[in-house]
Amino acid sequence: MKRLGAVLALTLCALAAPVKAGFDLNQLMADLARHPGGRATFTERKYLAVLDKPVVSSGEMRFTPPGRMEKRTISPRSETLVLDQDVLTMERDKRRLSIRLDAQPEALAFVDSLRALLGGDRVTLERSYALQLVGDAQRWVLHLLPSDQRIAALVLRITVSGQANQVRSIEYLQADGDRIVLDLQPVAGS
Amino acid sequence: MTRLVPRPVLLWILALLAGLAIAWHSRFNADMSFVLPLHPTPSQEVMIRQIKEGVVSRLLMVGIGGGDADQRAQASRDLRARLVASGAFTSVQNGEAGSQDADREYLFRNRYLLSPAVTPARFTVEGLRESIGASIDLLASPAGMMLKRSLPQDPTGELWAQISALDPTSEPPSRAGVWASRDGGRALLVLQTKALGSDTDGQEQALATLDAQFEQVRQTPGLTALTLEVAGPGRFAVKARDTIREEVSRLSILSTVAIVVVLAFVYRSPRLVFLGLLPVASGALAGVVAVSLIFGTVFGITIGFGAALIGEAVDYSIYYFLQSGRVGAEAWRTRFWPTVRLGVLTSLAGFGALLFSGFPGLAQLGLYAMSGVLTAALVTRFVLPVLAGPVPAVRDLTGPGIRLAAMGQALRRGRWAALVLAVLALTHLAIHRGDLWQANISALSSVDPADLAVDQALRADIGAPDARYMVVVQGINQEAALQAAEAAGARLDRLVESGRLGGYDSPARFLPSQALQRQRQAALPEPADLARRLAVAQADSPLPANRLAPFLADIAAARAQPLIGRDQLDGTQLALATDALMERHPAGWGVLLPLRPAGGDGEIDTDAVRAALVGTGALFIDLKGELNHLYASYLGEALVLALAGVAAIVALLAATLRSLPRLVAVIGPLGLAVVLVMAGLHALGQPLHLLHLVGFLLIVAVGSNYALFFERSADSAGIDPTTLTSMVVANITTVIGFGVLGLSSVPVLHAVGVTVGPGAALVLVLSAAFLTRRAAPA
Numbered sequence: 028m029k030r031l032g033a034v035l036a037l038t039l040c041a042l043a044a045p046v047k048a049g050f051d052l053n054q055l056m057a058d059l060a061r062h063p064g065g066r067a068t069f070t071e072r073k074y075l076a077v078l079d080k081p082v083v084s085s086g087e088m089r090f091t092p093p094g095r096m097e098k099r100t101i102s103p104r105s106e107t108l109v110l111d112q113d114v115l116t117m118e119r120d121k122r123r124l125s126i127r128l129d130a131q132p133e134a135l136a137f138v139d140s141l142r143a144l145l146g147g148d149r150v151t152l153e154r155s156y157a158l159q160l161v162g163d164a165q166r167w168v169l170h171l172l173p174s175d176q177r178i179a180a181l182v183l184r185i186t187v188s189g190q191a192n193q194v195r196s197i198e199y200l201q202a203d204g205d206r207i208v209l210d211l212q213p214v215a216g217s
Numbered sequence: 218m219t220r221l222v223p224r225p226v227l228l229w230i231l232a233l234l235a236g237l238a239i240a241w242h243s244r245f246n247a248d249m250s251f252v253l254p255l256h257p258t259p260s261q262e263v264m265i266r267q268i269k270e271g272v273v274s275r276l277l278m279v280g281i282g283g284g285d286a287d288q289r290a291q292a293s294r295d296l297r298a299r300l301v302a303s304g305a306f307t308s309v310q311n312g313e314a315g316s317q318d319a320d321r322e323y324l325f326r327n328r329y330l331l332s333p334a335v336t337p338a339r340f341t342v343e344g345l346r347e348s349i350g351a352s353i354d355l356l357a358s359p360a361g362m363m364l365k366r367s368l369p370q371d372p373t374g375e376l377w378a379q380i381s382a383l384d385p386t387s388e389p390p391s392r393a394g395v396w397a398s399r400d401g402g403r404a405l406l407v408l409q410t411k412a413l414g415s416d417t418d419g420q421e422q423a424l425a426t427l428d429a430q431f432e433q434v435r436q437t438p439g440l441t442a443l444t445l446e447v448a449g450p451g452r453f454a455v456k457a458r459d460t461i462r463e464e465v466s467r468l469s470i471l472s473t474v475a476i477v478v479v480l481a482f483v484y485r486s487p488r489l490v491f492l493g494l495l496p497v498a499s500g501a502l503a504g505v506v507a508v509s510l511i512f513g514t515v516f517g518i519t520i521g522f523g524a525a526l527i528g529e530a531v532d533y534s535i536y537y538f539l540q541s542g543r544v545g546a547e548a549w550r551t552r553f554w555p556t557v558r559l560g561v562l563t564s565l566a567g568f569g570a571l572l573f574s575g576f577p578g579l580a581q582l583g584l585y586a587m588s589g590v591l592t593a594a595l596v597t598r599f600v601l602p603v604l605a606g607p608v609p610a611v612r613d614l615t616g617p618g619i620r621l622a623a624m625g626q627a628l629r630r631g632r633w634a635a636l637v638l639a640v641l642a643l644t645h646l647a648i649h650r651g652d653l654w655q656a657n658i659s660a661l662s663s664v665d666p667a668d669l670a671v672d673q674a675l676r677a678d679i680g681a682p683d684a685r686y687m688v689v690v691q692g693i694n695q696e697a698a699l700q701a702a703e704a705a706g707a708r709l710d711r712l713v714e715s716g717r718l719g720g721y722d723s724p725a726r727f728l729p730s731q732a733l734q735r736q737r738q739a740a741l742p743e744p745a746d747l748a749r750r751l752a753v754a755q756a757d758s759p760l761p762a763n764r765l766a767p768f769l770a771d772i773a774a775a776r777a778q779p780l781i782g783r784d785q786l787d788g789t790q791l792a793l794a795t796d797a798l799m800e801r802h803p804a805g806w807g808v809l810l811p812l813r814p815a816g817g818d819g820e821i822d823t824d825a826v827r828a829a830l831v832g833t834g835a836l837f838i839d840l841k842g843e844l845n846h847l848y849a850s851y852l853g854e855a856l857v858l859a860l861a862g863v864a865a866i867v868a869l870l871a872a873t874l875r876s877l878p879r880l881v882a883v884i885g886p887l888g889l890a891v892v893l894v895m896a897g898l899h900a901l902g903q904p905l906h907l908l909h910l911v912g913f914l915l916i917v918a919v920g921s922n923y924a925l926f927f928e929r930s931a932d933s934a935g936i937d938p939t940t941l942t943s944m945v946v947a948n949i950t951t952v953i954g955f956g957v958l959g960l961s962s963v964p965v966l967h968a969v970g971v972t973v974g975p976g977a978a979l980v981l982v983l984s985a986a987f988l989t990r991r992a993a994p995a
Contacts, residue, residue, distance in 0.1 A: 071357070073356060073357065075356065075365055077365055077366075077368050077369060077760070077764070078353065078356070078759040078760055079758075079759045079760070079761060079764075080759035081759075082353060082354075082356045082357045082759070083357075084357035084358075100357065100358070103354040103357060104354050104355075104357070104358075106357075106358050117358075119358060120381070205365075
């Protein structure tokens with residue numbers, strides 16, 4: 028269950044969006060801090076050692092600043108995840124499960140750092156990760172390498188990539204070698 | 218021998234000694250069991266067992282407040298370790314990570330015997346494709362990530378099938394790694410005491426252990442600011458017992474002192490005061506002995522009631538000393554004793570009605586009062602004259618008597634006011650006839666509202682079911698009972714499916730019947746067959762058959778594994794959950810299935826559950842409904858008994874007085890007093906309950922003595938001043954005795970006190986006010 032929050036928060040951070048030109052880490056953070064939230068469709072691929080082929084799921088995500096994120100999976104099975112402040116709620120098969128993330132320090136550290144990313148809070152972010160920005164404003168890639176041991180126990184590396192002012196994908200390399208790739212397509216008009 | 222000590226005194230002394238011996242060995246009980254029925258129906262029997270011994274009765278909920286989350290968590294872990302080591306608890310849970318590893322291990326290891334999804338269809342090509350496909354789909358969800366490592370062993374998801382059948386909301390949230398309240402301000406622990414709920418001493422010890430261990434925890438630097446909150450039935454029972462104990466001694470002392478002061482003022486002789494208390498003490502002892510011999514256990518409230526009876530039983534010696542002092546012992550016996558005797562008989566008739574109550578508390582009160590009053594009267598009549606010898610001249614009471622008689626005159630002029638009040642009271646009662654009685658058994662509970670609030674807060678935080686609804690099945694042995702639980706569970710599953718029931722717990726989840734285990738085992742295919750089917754089913758799957766060797770091995774092992782018995786559960790928390798829901802009794806085994814409501818209102822559609830269970834032999838119990846129903850039946854029964862008691866008293870009086878006007882003169886003040894007290898209490902906002910009703914009967918039973926004296930003593934010359942004084946003094950002691958109970962915080966005692974105290978006084982005043990003089994003595 029510990030991973031649950033981490034995985035969710037990771038996938039949701041994709042909603043951090045537009046990035047402007049004239050570009051360094053400070054600029055990226057400033058842009059992220061100004062982001063008003065929004066809606067995107069997603070396709071998620073999980074490359075798991077136990078399976079020959081990736082598990083593919085898709086649906087829609089929504090971010091409402093400051094603290095609410097939703098992930099609605101439509102395929103293969105419908106499921107809704109909502110992270111509201113520190114409470115994570117999952118609905119699946121007519122069942123509903125709520126977890127307080129503050130019960131799980133690792134998950135909380137992870138969620139907090141990803142919130143810092145969405146909020147453009149570089150100071151907080153650098154408390155848990157070493158940041159590397161490569162590319163230019165048109166095609167940029169931000170690597171997050173956990174320096175916090177609790178997070179490192181879950182994830183080896185997070186790679187966020189964007190085009191111009193849009194986050195387009197997040198790759199999440201888990202400590203056990205499994206990999207999750209989340210591709211995002213912002214919904215026009217949101 | 219008989220020369221030295223007259224026979225009645227000898228008998229009395231021997232009886233006293235025997236009585237003391239019996240009372241010394243009596244068992245006293247101060248919990249709420251006095252409300253439990255003497256002759257229970259089968260469903261009441263289950264309810265009583267639950268209340269006395271069930272898992273619910275042994276639950277203690279603990280909250281640790283103060284400090285910060287980490288300090289509370291540290292204290293919670295430390296306290297848990299200490300309580301486990303203390304051996305006073307069968308279960309100590311605080312949500313610590315790791316404490317449920319053994320459970321998971323058990324569920325995983327035995328998954329093919331435990332999973333409700335294991336059927337032959339599950340292992341066909343189609344079934345495998347579907348269940349393995351569902352497991353892979355689950356990996357798309359964060360929830361599936363914890364299952365991914367076990368996928369090659371458990372591709373059909375039997376662990377998930379079990380976990381998802383459990384109630385996800387049944388656990389409290391965690392903070393800093395241990396259970397915490399929803400607002401995060403308290404760390405929570407849930408304990409099961411080893412002692413039964415009905416074992417108040419054991420509960421008290423468990424609570425003392427908890428307190429002592431928490432004190433130790435607080436010695437740790439940084440944890441000194443933490444506070445402990447405890448709630449649960451055991452705590453209520455211990456506290457109620459302390460309250461009753463403390464109050465019974467306080468109230469008895471208070472009423473004894475007050476009565477002694479009154480007697481000392483009247484008698485002006487320590488010797489007479491002492492002698493006057495002998496019948497009372499004998500009566501109280503006789504009451505305890507009678508109840509102990511017949512019921513086995515004496516309730517705390519019965520002893521508390523004794524405090525009131527002191528005031529009533531002392532009346533006889535007051536009459537004797539005050540009246541015989543003037544006319545002599547012999548004349549007293551002929552002139553006054555018949556009236557006293559009739560008064561005793563009417564009291565006995567009133568108390569006697571309570572003997573027939575199915576409510577043990579009432580039956581005990583009745584027996585206690587009857588034996589007490591009868592003994593006090595007999596000791597007064599036969600022992601007191603011998604011990605007291607020629608009654609010394611008590612101070613002349615003619616003076617006060619004359620003044621009292623003057624007051625009586627004044628009262629007679631105020632008759633109309635009493636009548637106006639009576640009309641007002643009757644009107645009030647008529648208007649409020651619908652809401653006079655409180656129809657809730659909680660009226661009898663002496664639980665402090667502050668404690669109740671703590672209990673409810675902790676219960677809500679912990680998500681502990683209040684165990685209001687349950688299904689009970691029986692079997693001649695454990696296997697039969699588990700099979701019955703499975704059959705009832707299958708019916709309940711349909712209600713859960715259709716959303717009319719939130720869920721239910723069953724020991725058969727963790728310990729299925731041998732029959733069902735065999736059935737599941739038989740559903741597992743031979744490894745060679747399974748391998749063939751898997752190859753077909755998983756041809757295009759991301760999880761090909763060649764990765765599922767661990768699955769084949771586990772299925773082969775499960776086919777050969779011995780069936781699970783209770784022993785395999787040892788060391789898991791599931792063992793406690795299972796044991797708590799199974800009980801062995803002389804006729805076999807009972808299994809309990811607690812139900813959870815679907816909606817947030819906490820109510821269950823009881824008709825739907827009953828309908829679903831038709832034909833299974835399972836019993837559905839709504840504990841709260843059952844208790845309230847029980848209370849309503851007590852109330853109805855007490856009403857009948859009270860009326861019967863009054864009827865018996867009236868019949869007794871009618872047979873003795875043989876005159877309608879005289880009968881009316883006696884009964885009139887009694888009826889008026891009851892009406893005034895009833896309306897008065899209700900108008901003052903006292904919710905009337907069962908014990909008020911009993912109080913009304915006691916007003917008639919006790920008050921008839923005064924009404925009779927007035928009626929009998931009223932000859933053409935008016936009432937004799939000394940007799941009048943003796944009656945007023947006797948009345949004052951009675952009012953003190955009962956009135957003191959009105960100070961009690963125990964609702965049962967309080968109700969009797971506030972009813973009978975004012976009622977007895979009113980009877981005297983009204984009897985005086987409506988005194989009619991007859992032309993000639995009868």
